Amino acid sequence: MSTPLEVLQRVFGYESFRGEQQAIIDTLVAGRDALVLMPTGGGKSLCYQIPSLLRPGTGVVVSPLIALMQDQVDALRELGVRAAYLNSSQDWQTAREVERQLLDGELDLLYVAPERLLTERCMELLGRTRIALFAIDEAHCVSQWGHDFRPEYLGLSRLHERWPDVPRIALTATATQVTREEIARRLSLEDAAQFVSSFDRPNILYRIVEKKEVKRQLLEFIREEHPGDSGIVYCLSRSRVEDMAAFLKQNGVPALPYHAGMDAALRAQHQACFLREEGLVMTATIAFGMGVNKPDVRFVAHVDLPKSVEGYYQETGRAGRDGEPATAWMAYGLQDVVQQRRMIDESNGDEQFKRRSGRQLDAMLGLCETVDCRRERLLAYFGQQIEPCGNCDTCLAPPESWDGTVAAQKLLSAIFRLWRERGQRYGAGHIIDILRGKHTPRVREHGHDTLSVFGVGADLSDQAWRGVLRQLLAKGLVTVDFEGHGTLMLTDDSRSVLKGEVTLMLRRESAAAGRPTRTRRQAAADAALAPKEQQRFETLRAWRAAVAREHGVPAYVIFHDSTLREVARRNPRSLQELAHVQGVGVRKLEAYGEALLECVA
Numbered sequence: 390m391s392t393p394l395e396v397l398q399r400v401f402g403y404e405s406f407r408g409e410q411q412a413i414i415d416t417l418v419a420g421r422d423a424l425v426l427m428p429t430g431g432g433k434s435l436c437y438q439i440p441s442l443l444r445p446g447t448g449v450v451v452s453p454l455i456a457l458m459q460d461q462v463d464a465l466r467e468l469g470v471r472a473a474y475l476n477s478s479q480d481w482q483t484a485r486e487v488e489r490q491l492l493d494g495e496l497d498l499l500y501v502a503p504e505r506l507l508t509e510r511c512m513e514l515l516g517r518t519r520i521a522l523f524a525i526d527e528a529h530c531v532s533q534w535g536h537d538f539r540p541e542y543l544g545l546s547r548l549h550e551r552w553p554d555v556p557r558i559a560l561t562a563t564a565t566q567v568t569r570e571e572i573a574r575r576l577s578l579e580d581a582a583q584f585v586s587s588f589d590r591p592n593i594l595y596r597i598v599e600k601k602e603v604k605r606q607l608l609e610f611i612r613e614e615h616p617g618d619s620g621i622v623y624c625l626s627r628s629r630v631e632d633m634a635a636f637l638k639q640n641g642v643p644a645l646p647y648h649a650g651m652d653a654a655l656r657a658q659h660q661a662c663f664l665r666e667e668g669l670v671m672t673a674t675i676a677f678g679m680g681v682n683k684p685d686v687r688f689v690a691h692v693d694l695p696k697s698v699e700g701y702y703q704e705t706g707r708a709g710r711d712g713e714p715a716t717a718w719m720a721y722g723l724q725d726v727v728q729q730r731r732m733i734d735e736s737n738g739d740e741q742f743k744r745r746s747g748r749q750l751d752a753m754l755g756l757c758e759t760v761d762c763r764r765e766r767l768l769a770y771f772g773q774q775i776e777p778c779g780n781c782d783t784c785l786a787p788p789e790s791w792d793g794t795v796a797a798q799k800l801l802s803a804i805f806r807l808w809r810e811r812g813q814r815y816g817a818g819h820i821i822d823i824l825r826g827k828h829t830p831r832v833r834e835h836g837h838d839t840l841s842v843f844g845v846g847a848d849l850s851d852q853a854w855r856g857v858l859r860q861l862l863a864k865g866l867v868t869v870d871f872e873g874h875g876t877l878m879l880t881d882d883s884r885s886v887l888k889g890e891v892t893l894m895l896r897r898e899s900a901a902a903g904r905p906t907r908t909r910r911q912a913a914a915d916a917a918l919a920p921k922e923q924q925r926f927e928t929l930r931a932w933r934a935a936v937a938r939e940h941g942v943p944a945y946v947i948f949h950d951s952t953l954r955e956v957a958r959r960n961p962r963s964l965q966e967l968a969h970v971q972g973v974g975v976r977k978l979e980a981y982g983e984a985l986l987e988c989v990a
């Protein structure tokens with residue numbers, strides 16, 4: 390019998406295991422259960438694929454997304470692994486054929502949707518075969534608190550009752566302690582060996598910029614830093630998704646919308662385009678993304694503030710799964726804070742729900758306003774400690790922090806004065822006009838140029854004042870009266886600032902924060918190929934595109950960019966040399982080796 394390492398090298402073409410893969414695989418091969426928390430792109434799939442190949446019988450993989458199963462199965466078949474799936478997208482003849490293969494012991498891996506698996510027919514079918522293991526992917530779908538909750542997942546505890554001796558592995562990229570405990574409890578995995586990897590994704594550059602004109606900022610970001618790259622732009626609402634897609638298209642960036650309000654067929658079509666075509670930007674609500682395992686997404690942009698750090702981390706984690714440099718970019722401003730607070734306030738949830746949502750938002754705002762390393766903050770949220778990373782905006786261009794106590798006092802006083810004129814709605818713009826001493830028609834009409842705070846803030850720019858207000862809102866020192874007219878008002882905590890009992894340190898953007906950073910350019914330069922190599926790379930890509938089209942699969946299923954780049958660089962002359970390239974296993978060498986050598990020759 391082969392060892393896990395031999396399978397890794399022969400079938401998958403990789404040199405060595407990453408992180409805890411080996412230990413996880415050993416656990417399953419020995420017949421024990423495992424609960425695996427690993428960030429997106431960490432390499433979870435191999436943790437159940439290799440034991441399925443090593444143990445007698447078929448590995449049964451529960452996966453929530455039908456669109457995804459097909460790609461996984463295509464990729465495995467390209468590697469020469471006997472894999473198939475059962476889901477509602479198939480006609481019954483195809484399903485019958487898969488069932489026959491399963492019963493005849495012709496499958497190493499079978500992917501099944503949870504609702505399908507739990508049918509009597511399927512349970513009975515599995516009862517007649519030998520099962521190597523159960524893998525429960527995206528296991529956080531059992532969590533009723535998360536936004537990916539799938540009621541069918543709750544039924545998966547039945548697997549253990551029916552097959553107590555078959556090892557199970559649950560996997561997720563969702564990291565908090567609470568979710569982990571909930572998964573263990575609901576899937577009866579309390580006794581499973583737990584593997585918690587570092588959640589760091591070192592190849593992702595985190596950047597959060599101040600929102601000004603977000604469309605223009607997004608366009609500039611894509612043009613300057615990711616021209617021609619695949620990316621995802623997350624928006625809060627459906628209308629914004631449509632609007633962003635149209636705007637990008639008008640400006641020459643190929644983009645498609647995706648949200649739950651679209652017709653299912655069209656949505657599936659857009660998703661397929663995103664997976665198969667290169668250089669497409671998907672503008673989407675958070676309905677898009679779970680299990681989208683496209684490895685070469687080069688950026689994830691948020692044009693609206695996410696509701697929680699957990700959500701933000703999942704979404705940004707979809708960038709750079711192939712380990713190559715990628716960017717998580719977000720634009721965030723005053724309006725986002727107000728909007729999110731309003732959404733919580735107006736939601737139908739009970740008090741407990743509102744409190745929890747409020748805490749999640751506060752953590753997200755803390756990440757946005759921090760003057761420390763973003764990655765350090767992010768990982769601390771998941772209970773992991775690191776040193777400042779050197780690959781986030783605050784590390785690369787540290788923002789200044791300044792004593793904003795006096796400015797805050799001026800702003801709070803102005804808000805207090807206007808609050809007393811109940812019944813009127815004065816927005817942020819008006820309050821800032823008063824502070825800066827502007828004689829606008831509105832200021833004159835209400836006699837606000839006679840207030841004692843009129844003109845006391847002429848020393849700061851409009852934008853600086855917006856920054857102060859945003860941070861006061863983020864810190865809960867100012868709030869919005871949603872029941873009244875949406876007017877700004879003080880909170881219980883404002884008093885100590887007004888009285889001068891606390892010093893308030895605020896964040897000031899550094900001038901460089903909005904620009905492409907050193908590392909990004911450095912990384913791009915590192916990845917760059919010499920002209921001759923670049924030429925080979927392009928030839929290889931063109932060849933790959935043709936093969937992918939012929940096989941009806943995404944290009945990355947044939948070979949990843951990183952593999953083609955390495956081939957271009959090494960310029961191999963023989964199959965033997967080619968076999969040393971990462972991602973070239975036995976089967977792919979056999980199928981494509983000659984063609985690759987021809988391309989580089």
Ligand code: ADP
Nearest residue numbers: 403405406407428429430431432433434435684
């Ligand atoms: P996850 O499911 O955790 O997001 P995947 O299983 O899709 O991650 O793996 C991410 C990428 O890393 C894939 O392209 C996979 O082929 C690659 N990979 C996984 N393990 C290794 C390894 N040991 N060596 C090299 N590449 C690996």
Ligand code: ZN
Nearest residue numbers: 762778781784
């Ligand atoms: Zn950092």
